[in-house]
Amino acid sequence: xxxxxxxxxxxxxxxxxxxxxxxxxxxxxxxxxxxxxxxxxxxxxxxxxxxxxxxxxxxxxxxxxxxxxxxxxxxxxxxxxxxxxxxxxxxxxxxxxxxxxxxxxxxxxxxxxxxxxxxxxxxxxxxxxxxxxxxxxxxxxxxxxxxxxxxxxxxxxxxxxxxxxxxxxxxxxxxxxxxxxxxxxxxxxxxxxxxxxxxxxxxxxxxxxxxxxxxxxxxxxxxxxxxxxxxxxxxxxxxxxxxxxxxxxxxxxxxxxxxxxxxxxxxxxxxxxxxxxxxxxxxxxx
Amino acid sequence: xxxxxxxxxxxxxxxxxxxxxxxxxxxxxxxxxxxxxxxxxxxxxxxxxxxxxxxxxxxxxxxxxxxxxxxxxxxxxxxxxxxxxxxxxxxxxxxxxxxxxxxxxxxxxxxxxxxxxxxxxxxxxxxxxxxxxxxxxxxxxxxxxxxxxxxxxxxxxxxxxxxxxxxxxxxxxxxxxxxxxxxxxxxxxxxxxxxxxxxxxxxxxxxxxxxxxxxxxxxxxxxxxxxxxxxxxxxxxxxxxxxxxxxxxxxxxxxxxxxxxxxxxxxxxxxxxx
Numbered sequence: 001x002x003x004x005x006x007x008x009x010x011x012x013x014x015x016x017x018x019x020x021x022x023x024x025x026x027x028x029x030x031x032x033x034x035x036x037x038x039x040x041x042x043x044x045x046x047x048x049x050x051x052x053x054x055x056x057x058x059x060x061x062x063x064x065x066x067x068x069x070x071x072x073x074x075x076x077x078x079x080x081x082x083x084x085x086x087x088x089x090x091x092x093x094x095x096x097x098x099x100x101x102x103x104x105x106x107x108x109x110x111x112x113x114x115x116x117x118x119x120x121x122x123x124x125x126x127x128x129x130x131x132x133x134x135x136x137x138x139x140x141x142x143x144x145x146x147x148x149x150x151x152x153x154x155x156x157x158x159x160x161x162x163x164x165x166x167x168x169x170x171x172x173x174x175x176x177x178x179x180x181x182x183x184x185x186x187x188x189x190x191x192x193x194x195x196x197x198x199x200x201x202x203x204x205x206x207x208x209x210x211x212x213x214x215x216x217x218x219x220x221x222x223x224x225x226x227x228x229x230x231x232x233x234x235x236x237x238x239x240x241x242x243x244x245x246x247x248x249x250x251x252x253x254x255x256x257x258x259x260x261x262x263x264x265x266x267x268x269x270x271x272x273x274x275x276x277x278x279x280x281x282x283x284x285x286x
Numbered sequence: 287x288x289x290x291x292x293x294x295x296x297x298x299x300x301x302x303x304x305x306x307x308x309x310x311x312x313x314x315x316x317x318x319x320x321x322x323x324x325x326x327x328x329x330x331x332x333x334x335x336x337x338x339x340x341x342x343x344x345x346x347x348x349x350x351x352x353x354x355x356x357x358x359x360x361x362x363x364x365x366x367x368x369x370x371x372x373x374x375x376x377x378x379x380x381x382x383x384x385x386x387x388x389x390x391x392x393x394x395x396x397x398x399x400x401x402x403x404x405x406x407x408x409x410x411x412x413x414x415x416x417x418x419x420x421x422x423x424x425x426x427x428x429x430x431x432x433x434x435x436x437x438x439x440x441x442x443x444x445x446x447x448x449x450x451x452x453x454x455x456x457x458x459x460x461x462x463x464x465x466x467x468x469x470x471x472x473x474x475x476x477x478x479x480x481x482x483x484x485x486x487x488x489x490x491x492x493x494x495x496x497x498x499x500x501x502x503x504x505x506x507x508x509x510x511x512x513x514x515x516x517x518x519x520x521x522x523x524x525x526x527x528x529x530x531x532x533x534x535x536x537x538x539x540x541x542x543x544x545x546x547x548x549x550x551x552x553x554x555x556x557x558x559x560x
Contacts, residue, residue, distance in 0.1 A: 084455030097446040101468045111454045
């Protein structure tokens with residue numbers, strides 16, 4: 001459903017001596033309908049930039065993103081705006097994702113009004129439906145973001161995004177700011193809703209536990225490049241790239257798991273190598 | 287904090303009284319401010335509450351009518367300055383990039399030119415009436431508000447809720463009006479009050495320098511007349527002091543009001559008060 005081909009996003013700073021930061025440096029992958037791809041990597045490796053570049057919330061420098069046969073990177077501003085409801089984004093900080101001056105009702109109605117999806121009565125019905133779907137009730141509709149907890153705010157964000165019934169969601173660490181019990185509730189909700197709507201999802205996180213629970217496949221990102229990608233269990237249990245190994249070792253060490261089994265050595269050329277069906281590793285860094 | 291609230295309401299009350307006086311000037315003033323209403327340079331008595339000036343015009347009536355001109359200068363100037371500052375500030379801050387760069391460099395150049403001398407030169411050449419003066423002041427003085435609003439918008443434009451709304455497929459105009467504007471509005475309000483105070487004083491200054499609109503009475507021109515035509519030399523306090531006090535009163539009230547509002551909208555001040 002989504003095909004990303006050699007996507008590049010560079011930031012350049014400075015006027016006279018231009019310096020370039022390659023936040024996303026030639027990334028290619030695909031996500032099928034209803035599939036969740038987990039994206040892990042350290043802070044600053046370009047995860048967030050990649051997520052936003054896919055939706056053209058940051059303009060990519062090069063490459064292509066093809067969504068359901070439409071090349072998003074080539075759309076005009078106007079066409080892009082019409083296309084936007086089909087792909088949505090959820091941010092880490094739920095409180096910051098809601099306009100502090102808008103009531104919950106307005107925030108959830110907004111996407112419906114922008115696209116003129118329903119008449120007045122229809123909007124009222126749909127908003128009640130959405131708010132119950134994410135596990136809140138009508139009484140919350142008249143509150144403002146600062147009157148709700150982090151978890152409740154994230155539910156509101158979810159309702160706002162789901163109002164458009166998107167086919168693809170980029171979730172940028174949606175539970176990182178929440179405490180563990182709330183995290184679990186939101187994750188369950190997110191997974192169930194994703195299943196109901198058959199939504200494709202790019203789930204960005206640095207928490208391997210969360211990614212393991214949420215995703216069908218995992219991509220590991222390092223310095224703007226994807227160094228390993230494959231089925232979740234494969235990548236996390238039999239990591240092949242040295243960086244993935246360190247990552248898995250670091251997260252399993254404090255949980256008392258055994259160290260992952262090493263993988264056969266790979267020939268040292270800078271290309272992606274398929275070690276198992278669907279499990280690709282960048283071979284240069286070994 | 288009752289003390290702070292008292293300052294807020296008291297200052298607001300004073301401003302409202304001035305506005306009422308300006309609005310009902312024809313009803314309150316006993317004489318036409320331009321006609322000869324008695325002997326010249328008369329001291330205060332029952333008919334002329336504040337005496338008369340050298341042209342035998344009633345000073346009390348002139349003071350009342352002067353409120354109008356002074357408030358128009360201040361508030362109209364503030365409206366122009368704030369509307370321009372907010373519009374340009376939001377557009378520059380939201381789009382960023384080349385638009386922002388162009389606006390900022392233009393402002394940098396403009397801000398090296400001192401405000402008051404430029405205003406003087408423009409007034410000498412254009413000989414504007416009171417409304418045009420207010421608009422010119424607003425445009426020149428609004429350059430500073432552009433920077434203040436823009437800096438606030440820069441951080442709002444990358445806030446998650448703005449990016450999120452963009453992702454919903456909203457138009458830029460919609461985002462600026464519904465999401466950015468409401469969040470800079472408190473700042474705009476405070477800027478409006480401080481600008482009004484500033485422009486009022488500038489207007490008085492222009493009048494005092496003889497650049498005022500001769501067709502209206504304003505306090506600056508009253509002070510100018512008093513100081514040039516013997517009010518100070520002869521020690522005629524009722525001629526010089528009342529317009530001065532009136533200016534001080536409105537100026538203090540507006541400044542207080544602005545401080546009180548600023549404290550309310552700025553959470554950092556509230557923490558510091560603990």
